Amino acid sequence: MNKQGLTPILHIDELSVSFGNSPVIKDLSFDVFPGRTTAVVGESGSGKSVMSMSIMRLADMAGARFPSGRILFSSGAGEGVDLLKCDQEAMRRIRGKEIAMIFQEPMTSLNPVFTIGDQLCEVLILHEKRSRAEAMVEAERLLVLVRLPDAKALLARYPHQLSGGMRQRVMIAMALACRPKLLIADEPTTALDVTVQAEILNIMKDLQAELGMAMIFITHDMGVVAEMADDVVVMWQGEKVEAGAVEEIFSCPRHPYTRMLLAAVPKLGAMQGFTHPRRTPLTVLRNGELVKEGDDRQQDTADYTVPPLLRVEDLSIHFDVKKSFWGRTTHRNFAVSRVGFEIYPGETLALVGESGSGKSTIGRTIQQLQESANGEVWFDGKPMSKMKLAERQRLRREVQYIFQDPFASLDPRRTVGDSIAEPILTHGLLDRGAPTRRRVGELLERVGLSADMASRYPHEFSGGQRQRVCIARALASKPRLIIADEALSALDVSVQAQVINLFMDLQREEGLSYLFISHDMAVVEKMSHRVAVLYLGQIMEIGKRTDVFERTAHPYTQRLLSAVPLADPSARRQRVALTGEIPSSIHPVNAPPALNPLREIASGHFVAQERV
């Protein structure tokens, strides 16, 4: 195959991969060209990671077999080598030198017990036979290349002293150390904040142009695809369903699955002109046909005529992080500083911000999982600090929490029925036995599962189903407020769309209020009545969704919005230049961070004095 006169550097030809007797990839073919980026898109279980592991032949270690196909890799002129025919010895000379890889989890990709310098030098010493001193000089240059400040000092530091974004840059430096011909990036920015993601993507693009290497970019995020890719391969259940240039894929997707995927992506700005949260129909694939499911409606569930259900006033939360030798606290993490907001019955308030902004800490405090240093939380007109034990217990029942990771938040050794029944029994809402069983069945049906699933264990469910189980568990105690802490972040986009609709249906039918904690601006735009933007433990901007998104007043909100990749390759733009990492919220005890008082610029729209 020839494209614009280029010969492919990697030619995958009818590749099949299986583990044991189960085929994971079937007859996959595509090409990767030098200097170009091929995005491989698909949801969990599509086989995209296995594909990258197979190119590296790292899948062997997990027990993969390759019943058929070829992976031709040509590093120089002439015929390429078939990587599937190489032994591990030969592969070791290619790995890290000719083909390098970046992984999803920057927090766990670096070995915690070796310095950054050691880990960078290792590749250089191994493949380029440099001396340690030479390698160190080169390592420093590489760190500068990925725009890490203070590179020399960084060489002697350990991974745990670096933030996620910094670690991912170190990973990129490590992958690029030997100037590979092909870089495989497996969801390299999925675990990062949007602003950090934007910066990492910029770095990757610039370095690719500089080194002229080919890139395979694996992702599930259509926004990132639109931003990065030249060519796109869409994978579904182990097969390629569509491939083409990025503009083609986005402007006229042919395969129904691609169309479904694109339809499910929440688009920032899609809510312009709507005053209330809008439930949109789901596009689902049924027998190879696209079908729209559910109704399209705006829902005005919030009731502002009554007093707020929850009022948070002047809330501050600290963690002591450093003590002197004598045990006196010297440094404190000022996680949340004087935050205040209300949530009305039937209202969704979104709390947005990046990691370290204190958004989850606020949620945990309302759920009484965390002590506050100062301030008051009022629920149903009653201050929490004055509540008696029984009232606090009642509060625990009426406020429920849904966590990010549906895999970790269900007990793997109990049936989901038991997990859902637990809050019912703990709060003594129903009798043990038949009444509880009936209620559990109802709850499962309420969240779109079936009653007979109660006897199954969490591992028998997919990620989306598990999150539904978690929602059923949260509904079990008939709460009035649900705190959803990044409850959609771990889900595939198509599943995410389903769960968003579930949240909105429940709100309409049960009059629930939500505190929706998220970093995903597009989802927030779709779901929320009001939005609070949090930065370093303080509210920067709070107001109606239409105000915050369409009449954005604070530069930090602006920055968050501009960092979101748009799922539209024609809208690629030069991003707002971002200035490095978010500063730390840890300060000496006697020098707490400065407070930025809020100013009301329009009715109900408050903005902090500028600082960022």
Added chain:
Amino acid sequence: MIGFIVKRFAQAVFVVIAVSLIVAVAIRMTGDPALMIAQGATNITQADLDRIREGLGLNQPFLVQYLDSLRGLVTWDLGNSFVGGTPVNLLVDKALPATLSLAFASMFVSIVVSIPLGIRAAVARGRGSDQLIRIFSLLGLSFPNFWLATMLVLLFSITLRWLPPSGMSGFASFIMPAATMGVILTATNVRLVRTTMLETLNSQYIMVARAKGLSERKVLYKHALRNCAIPLITYFGLQFGALLGGIVVIERVFNWPGMGTLAFDAVAARDYPVLQSVIMILSLLIVGINLLVDIAYGIVDPRIRTK
């Protein structure tokens, strides 16, 4: 790191004081040493007993006696044995190296054997060599040590006449006692290494190390092993304590002139100055080893060091 060591050291001192107090009190509860010395002798008068007590310093208040014993420990003057009147420090001087060399030899054997075997089993998880290693480790765990020791003696000393059956006389005499203890330690350690290794091998950074093109040996012995070190060191430290306790049996079987034999004879003869010294010294050793383990954490794991 310095602050960390200072803190651990202070804790260790506190433990030593507590241990020595407990030992002193417990020994005194076993009976009046004067009566023990006098037992067997006929027509002992109260005056004789008083004289013996005075000679031993037993007429002093408990606190004075306790401080005296601490001072004895520091000045290495541990009093005299009731049996034969030999100074206890001379007995300990001989027995302690014998025990320590045996303990270290068996620890060393077990670590050197169990780490490669455990890693091998982890890498080959579920396959032939893993099964084999696990079966052998289960076998090793199931042998009582005295039985294994006796069988070894029967085979190598009585039947084959290759190794001396007992006593400490050169390298050959080390082999069987160290092997007996080593087998049992290795059996547990292999399983421990395998489990921690399995966990580590699942880490992302191991995948990254492989993706760099490092050899399997480097991946396993450099990147993975260092990360297994914390649980392994913890366990080896605890094991060393248990080993010093369990060594009594092995020393008896092989008639090894170590602390275990010394303690055993002292119990039989109610030779309490010897007994008290042995217990104190072994306890101090265990506290010391655990202090070393804590310091080793800091060396191995930067996350502890730089906190």
